[in-house]
Amino acid sequence: MSKSSLTQIIVPADEGNYTKGRSGRSIEAITIHHMAGRLTAKQCGRIFQAKGRYGSSHYGVGYDGSIANYVDEEDTAWTNSNWDSNCKSVTIETSDDNSSWYVNDTTLNALIKLVADIAKRRNLGKLVPGKNLTWHSMFTNTACPGDYLRSKMQYIADEANKINNESTSNEVNVYYRVKTQKHGWLKEVKNLEDYAGWENSPIIGLAIRVDKGGIKYRVTTISGKTLGWITDCDIDNYMSGWAGNGDPISLVECYYYTPDNIRPYQYAYYRVNGYPYQKDLIKAKGFDGYAGVPKKPITTFSMYIGK
Numbered sequence: 674m675s676k677s678s679l680t681q682i683i684v685p686a687d688e689g690n691y692t693k694g695r696s697g698r699s700i701e702a703i704t705i706h707h708m709a710g711r712l713t714a715k716q717c718g719r720i721f722q723a724k725g726r727y728g729s730s731h732y733g734v735g736y737d738g739s740i741a742n743y744v745d746e747e748d749t750a751w752t753n754s755n756w757d758s759n760c761k762s763v764t765i766e767t768s769d770d771n772s773s774w775y776v777n778d779t780t781l782n783a784l785i786k787l788v789a790d791i792a793k794r795r796n797l798g799k800l801v802p803g804k805n806l807t808w809h810s811m812f813t814n815t816a817c818p819g820d821y822l823r824s825k826m827q828y829i830a831d832e833a834n835k836i837n838n839e840s841t842s843n844e845v846n847v848y849y850r851v852k853t854q855k856h857g858w859l860k861e862v863k864n865l866e867d868y869a870g871w872e873n874s875p876i877i878g879l880a881i882r883v884d885k886g887g888i889k890y891r892v893t894t895i896s897g898k899t900l901g902w903i904t905d906c907d908i909d910n911y912m913s914g915w916a917g918n919g920d921p922i923s924l925v926e927c928y929y930y931t932p933d934n935i936r937p938y939q940y941a942y943y944r945v946n947g948y949p950y951q952k953d954l955i956k957a958k959g960f961d962g963y964a965g966v967p968k969k970p971i972t973t974f975s976m977y978i979g980k
């Protein structure tokens with residue numbers, strides 16, 4: 674059994690109006706609907722208790738802000754007119770206010786709290802309209818959920834993300850530090866707030882991390898030895914926490930993995946010794962696919978993640 678703790682009343686849908694289980698799928702999205710009527714959450718639930726209705730939703734939010742649960746989240750409600758979408762969504766019916774598809778603020782605010790709670794418990798991460806925050810007319814030709822709610826999708830996502838402390842920007846921060854021959858590990862640098870390196874001392878170690886998505890990086894030493902890819906960032910882990918083997922580094926390669934909830938795709942931009950920036954491992958006009966010059970030690974490194 675799984676439902677939001679914001680549920681005020683359970684109005685179980687008739688067992689003929691939904692499917693038990695999720696057909697092996699996992700919950701990836703929340704879908705917003707409109708009741709096309711001015712109802713409390715309890716009144717809406719009565720509709721799905723009718724045998725032969727062949728429709729249901731997981732939740733309803735009434736015009737009074739009431740929240741009811743009709744179908745357990747572990748089961749598949751029949752709401753989105755799309756089987757695939759039904760299997761991977763938690764669906765919410767939202768009450769009309771004045772028969773014009775408008776939704777009043779009491780209802781909207783209750784909806785936002787419910788959306789935030791589902792997103793948190795289901796580990797949906799940052800909510801993005803059209804991705805993991807969806808609406809009925811994305812899946813079939815229907816007026817549902819109406820122009821007003823459709824116009825509010827970004828607002829609903831932003832407010833729910835705020836409740837869950839999800840970053841509302843697509844900015845990715847990269848943090849990096851280098852170990853120099855003369856000084857050992859230097860302090861961590863964020864984005865282009867500084868560069869890593871000091872007093873032209875050859876860099877012999879590099880550690881990189883990002884706050885969203887993933888990064889892989891590797892180095893080639895001045896002797897021409899290319900070391901393995903690193904995806905971690907831990908200067909205490911000599912085996913796989915940073916790139917380097919104690920010899921001066923001459924080349925660096927970096928690649929950024931953009932997470933599903935950030936589009937457009939982002940890239941690692943990085944450079945050494947003030948040479949032009951490289952972009953991921955791209956080899957094209959102006960890009961070598963690596964930063965540095967073979968057999969020459971690098972003494973500065975800087976990096977950011979961008980489009």
Ligand SMILES: [Zn+2]
Pocket residue numbers: 705706707752809817818
């Ligand atoms: Zn709908």
